[in-house]
Amino acid sequence: MDHSQNILQRFALRVSDWSEKWFPDSYIFALLGVIIVAIAALSIGAPVQDVAISFGNGFWSLIPFTMQMCMLIIVGYVVSVSKPVEILIRKMAKIPNSGRGAIVLVATVSLFISLINWAMSTVLTALLVIALAKRKELNMDYRAAAAAAIIGMGATWALGISSSAAQLQANKASLPEPLYNLSGVIPFTETIFLPQSMIMTAVLIIVSIAIAFWSAPKGNSIKTIDQFDIQWDEDKEQKAENTPKRPGDWLENSPILSILIVVLGLLWMFNEYTKSNPIIAISSLNTYNFIFLMLGIALHGTPRNFLNAVAKAVPAVSGVLIQFPLYGSIAFIMTNAVNSADLSLSHYIAEFFVSIATKETFAIVMGIYSAILGFFIPSGGGKWIIEAPYVMQAAHDLKVHLGWSVQIYNAAEALPNLINPFFMLPMLGILKLKAKDVIGFTVTQLIFHLPLVLFLLWILGRTLTYAPPVFS
Template sequence: MLTKVADLFSRGVRRYLPDSLVIAVLMTLFVLVIALIMNPSSPMKMFSAWGDGFWKYRAFTMQMVLVLMTGMVLAAVPFIKRGLEVVAGWAKTPRQAYVFTFLVSAVAYYINWGLAVVVGAIFAREVGKRNEKTHFPLLVAAAYAPTALYSAGLSSSIGLTVATPDHFLADMMGVIPTSETIFSLPTIVILLALAITMPIVIALMAPKENIVRYRPPHGKQEAQNESAAASAEPLTPAERLEHASWLGILMGSVGLIYVFYEIVNGKDINLDIINLAFLSAGLFFHRSLAQFARAFHEAATSISPVILQFPFYAGIIAILGSSGMGQAIIDWMTAVASKDTFLIFTYWTAGIVNILAPSGGGQWALQGPIQVPAGMQLGVNPANVAMAVAWGDAWTNLIQPFWTLPILGVVGLGIRDIMGYCILLSIWVGVVTSILMFFLY
């Protein structure tokens, strides 16, 4: 039954869902029109808000891009890639393939969602090569599905933001240590519940007919041949320096020593620490600066749609804030909330807002100043408010195509290929998380 429903969703999505850039533009126009209707006396204010907000999150965009790219570069380290290939060989049946892919990707998402993008893509690709009975689009959906768990991981945008000294809400809620957010008992319970049940749902969606097998992207073999031919030529003195292993090891060691020193001396984990740690580890394990730069270049190719589309969503966030639309959505949800239901309504609201503005940090900039004081007035712990927004942000990542772009770029599929499966998974995640949040927080 679930297979038939998943197939129906998948066929519908392939027919009617446009490209992710088209979705970003359509959302921008939709939000702008609603904002103009809500503010008929000041139309230019809405256009100004969009233009001013378009580049508002330049620094945050750079942090997010580095989270993705440093994670992808680290996953491209040869011994990590070989390890993934070995583990991929353990999956002997389609169901094992789906479950293994989800679990490996989930572990990577917990460590770093930038790392997870390429780990999940590489693992899905290797499993797809070895198991011809596996439906490759569902395999990629299984690799992407743990994005619903990232808010409980070590690279949680909101969890790390509120743990950063002098964050923009520090005067209101203080600095919240990660022990009260991503490492709290309720967060861990929800994380485990989803990690156990989601792969079961994925396995039950597996089609029995019309299996789409893995096909390598065009041009990949040619690029590998050109690289091999180039490496056979004698190196100049300058090129020998570029390929010297000691430079990468030395520079990587400097960064890792700094990260270790800061953590040992009580500095909490934040985005800057995460980025420096993975950048330094990438340098250390790639060793050759030429190899590191090549991996960074390949990561940039997959990340380019994120760089292109992030400003559009920043503009949407600015319109939501300036027009009063974002506050209207949040107020509408929280007006009927009590102390016991506030976090669930916050979670649902965050899920809705995330569809329009898919950025944990950007969304927190919009929702945090409204949700935190409202929750504190009801006696709700601000750390729990932050996690409710974080869980909502991660929940609808499953149906917001923005963050699928890097992984789809690696595996050579389109958003239409996996979104039908992601919609069903998002329904499951929403139900499970809502129930657990009510009883645990």
């Protein structure tokens, strides 16, 4: 490893140690966000009563979207831990012939799976790292492999079909009314399926894989799993009794009910995709979750296996359940609490960004801001609810393509995931590591990604023109 890389990793570890000691749980940042926005609304002259009313009215405004996000996480986990996927992981683990090749494989899987389901990517790649680590002959650096497992979350997830912001904007039923009035419905064809967006995605995949390869330690710098004193109980999970003792036991352990439900689901999906444009159909978050739910039921075979997987997945949604109501309140305070001039906080923020940005610099200014805020509010969908009112207002004022404005947010918002422990938690829990073990490698990715993403957002955005919002 070269000298500069050692310095960078030492710096990253110090930052990680500091953040682990001083940074509170992300829930605290959500609480602080409500208080800060409330104070800011009061400072522009909004009455206290209006701020309080906006807080209460907005608290439950995101219930449909909250449930959708919880289901996305659960079904992604359920699919990842199914037996067929486990067999697939074992087969993939046999592919590489070297430690660095194994790290490249993990990075590649992470980048591509995250385009489909970000929750599934973090779980599936962690399980792949374990399978590869058990191949002692590879001499794979366990830290670098773990870091590669999270690359998709920092590079491509928000540019794929599980993008919270793109899903939200494509679904009128999920959009808070103030945001709908600003942006209208923006279909996938104007966000993630834009040719410019797909070009950016392809570039990020190539660069991320290259960095994962060249930053992987060699020789004596390699730290394998054996040096972490990590052990797993090999296949010692308690299995449910398969011998039926009562009718209920037989139904739980029989695939018959699962098969019937999946057949009904397939018939519904066939009808859904034949009566409308498939791209429009999949842009519905309900349809998207339905597909993965049916897939999870099918892959687990019996209701008991499926329920066991769901039970393991549920704890991962606690942050979404408790924080999204606060994000809804923040959005309402910013847009509904107005002063005597009938102006909201979001209006003043948008005015500020319009004053320091031009149509040419909008992508860079908003990208930097979104990336910084993303470290403190680690939630793609929840943060978009907060940012969207003034981002879309500024886009209107500067005549920036509305769909590309969503992609500016998406690409920049993903960047802090490379160093934010929040989204690393599922992966780190499975691999039994700490954030400081991997942060040195993810910081290396971030240093390259930040200028590259801002440049791509700027240069590709120049090829798009503004169009008024579409209301359906």
